[in-house]
Amino acid sequence: MKLENLKPAKGATKNTKRVGRGQGSGKGGTATRGTKGAQARAGYEHKIGFEGGQMPIQRRLPKFGFKNPTRVEYKAVNVAALQALSEKLGKLELDVEDIKAAGLAGKNDLVKILGNGELTAAVKVVADAFSKSAITKIEAAGGSATVIE
Numbered sequence: 001m002k003l004e005n006l007k008p009a010k011g012a013t014k015n016t017k018r019v020g021r022g023q024g025s026g027k028g029g030t031a032t033r034g035t036k037g038a039q040a041r042a043g044y045e046h047k048i049g050f051e052g053g054q055m056p057i058q059r060r061l062p063k064f065g066f067k068n069p070t071r072v073e074y075k076a077v078n079v080a081a082l083q084a085l086s087e088k089l090g091k092l093e094l095d096v097e098d099i100k101a102a103g104l105a106g107k108n109d110l111v112k113i114l115g116n117g118e119l120t121a122a123v124k125v126v127a128d129a130f131s132k133s134a135i136t137k138i139e140a141a142g143g144s145a146t147v148i149e
Contacts (some may be wrong), residue, residue, distance in 0.1 A: 060071075074129055077107035079137050080117020082125060095126040096148065113145065 007106055020031035024117050033040040049056045086094060096111050103113050115127060115133025122142030130138075135145045 011054045022107035042110070072110065075105040076112055076114050077104050077127075078114050078116040079134055082113065082123055082138075083117065083119050083121060086121045086123050092122060092143075093124045093126075096128065121145070 019027040022028040071100045110128040112129040115136040119141045124144045126146045130145045
């Protein structure tokens with residue numbers, strides 16, 4: 001096998017349609033573009049979303065909804081995850097950096113502790129926000145919940 005002997009498999013390629021090469025070819029005259037109008041001319045480009053004059057979908061459908069520009073989003077971390085994390089690290093003081101280092105939240109996320117699960121260790125937790133149930137569970141286990149200012 002040599003480089004000059006390589007060719008596509010039989011039936012893998014088609015010849016290009018040769019338009020505008022005389023009436024005898026069947027594709028002469030208008031070169032398959034129809035008669036007159038912008039689409040028959042060279043350089044024609046339609047706008048994005050153009051539907052041939054029909055009202056385009058982005059104008060047919062109504063606007064709806066609202067995006068609150070001042071919304072604050074928190075990454076939720078449950079009390080059960082704190083229990084597992086304190087056992088894994090062997091620490092009784094957990095802050096946001098420990099939670100992010102464990103992969104429970106991204107480096108730019110705000111962390112909110114939620115009360116799902118059980119907590120037996122007396123853990124001191126520092127986070128951006130806490131739910132009421134999380135605070136009660138942490139304090140019932142003998143720990144403390146501190147909100148970052």
